[in-house]
Amino acid sequence: MDAAIEVADLRKTYRGRRSGEIRAVDGVSFRVERGEFFGILGPNGAGKTTTLEIVEGLRKPDSGTVRLLGESPWPHSAELTGRVGVQLQASAFFEFLTAREQIETFxxxxxxxxxxxxxxxxLVGLAEHAGVRCEKLSGGQQQRLSIACALVGDPELVFLDEPTAALDPQARRNLWDLMRAINAEGRTVVLTTHYMEEAESLCDRVAIMDAGKIKAVDSPAGFVRGLDAPTRVTVAAGQLDAERVRELAVAETVTEQDAAIVFETRDPRKLLTALASDGALEGLSVRTANLEDVFLHVTGREWRA
Amino acid sequence: MTLGAVREPRTRQVRTSAYLSLVKALGRGWLRDRSQVFFTILLPLLFMVLLASVFGSSSDSASRVLAVGEVPVLDGADSGDFTVTEVSDLDEALAMLREGDADAAVSQEGGTVLIYPSPTSSTSGSIAAGRLSALVDDVNVEVLSAAAPGEEVLAAEVEEADGGAVRPIQYLAPGILAWGIAISGVFGAAGTIVDWKRDKLLRRLRLTPASVSTFLGAKVSVNLLVAVGQTVVFLAVAALGFGLELSAWSWFAVPLVLLGTLAFLAIGVVIGGIAQTSPGAAGLSNLVTMPMAFVSGAFWPLALSPAWVQAISYLSPMRYLNEALQSVVVYGEPPSTVLPQIGFLAAFAAIVALVSWKTFKFDEL
Structure with missing residues (x-):
């Protein structure tokens, strides 16, 4: 069976009037297996949307090849588009139609x-808003309707372009559940996002993209493991005397800041056991490395969504 | 659930149904858009009411004449021609003329009748002056006939052209209809393109099994349906409410209007390609349609316009639509007489469509 998506060495350069050449997509290659939940993570302007638009068949690359479910998305084919569902960044609706009329048209x-x-x-929880005109739906409802329209053709492959951008945290989490359910039905899902948390929570594999290039591809857990970063354990100061702190030599570094003691360790289990036996767990927080640290490591830049 | 279970074979039938469902969705949207309904249906009707009353009042009603002092010549006047008001002196009469309270002032000193036509309303002023001159001529004829009985005098009888009165509505209706078709075509297409740039609907539809050409075909079909509806409503109101006499060839207005709509849609697409916002599109559309309407002869006869306006009018597609509608709907000429106009409209539509196709940046959609 063919891969869901195979992309090889995509390039797309825009020639701005004043800004000169912008390499929006600069040699991108990746492969998505069937049934996978694949994320493209990167800050705004990293080239995620342009990449997605080329893969979907909306834009022609300057060079490189795309295979969607074993076929080329260009030129338009009714057979292929019928097997693919898309949700674009802007909610594209027919004007003045209700949610029901909208999805029935699609x-x-x-x-x-x-x-x-x-x-x-x-499925997207809009049954009771079926008679509401699209423009009167909230941002989250519009995104969900737009996802429903992407699913109505029963696609094997679904593209979601920043579906949770500009949603409040609750709406975002509801949408996460929906996206998990879509993937659980056996559909391949490709998601672009600039939320670390989202990629971490949803994706089987994540491609980190910056400045038109894919810097690395791995599972969220694999990324963090590969980083081999210490775990930060913080407790409130004043529970341990200085000598005891020194004794907890399992920690590699110990710093005191703002009435808290911060340990960095590669053996958090031993440290936490020791702290627990001392009864010094007040104000405890444990932070392992996450994709933000991975991004810093991979791109050499601080994450700025 | 198994993937692909609900998928049906894609056949020509599916394509036809895609076209029909797009026509349905777009048509529904159009009907619910009150501003569109207003601009295409009500605005032309309002214009007809307005223009018919403006032009209608000046030619049908009696001229309002101010008699300064004693004006014996007015004694022989037909009461239907003049409404006479007596004023004491000329200054007062001229002041009233400036205010637009009368169409002309007249005074008489012995054998000389002095006529002062209105400076503010030149049309009604010259009509009043003409009637007063005719009145003087009539009186002269009577005097001469009495002095030399048996001598033959010439008598002029005024017959209206085309065997009867061409009331203003006969002249105005085709022009206003042409204008209505022009604005709904240009504004409609330009506004739609700008909307698509904003909401990316076309982009989304490109990723469905329906092709772009199916969608564009549906969009144009809706605009054509609207134009036909607009024409039928407009001519019905003009005929029933304003006494427009429809010729037997009036049905030919439909293909004319369809052709005109294609030309105006093409203009709108060019504008929509340039404009980035809705107000921008509306402004540019006005910039194009207003001059096009003014030089087209839609609102007043081209013969009354200066030569350079008449020269430019050959470039306005509205001129040809207006002429063709007038010939067919009002004068009842067979469609074969308007073949030149049809040819121009078709050529215009084709050229502008080609230009819009070549210059359009599809990436923006």
């Missing part, structure tokens, strides 16, 4: 039934 375009349209509306 259902007709994909040759799907009205029942399927109603089912999708229900």
């Amino acid at each position: 259902a007709e375009l994909y040759g799907a039934s009205k029942a399927r349209a109603a089912e999708m509306l229900d």
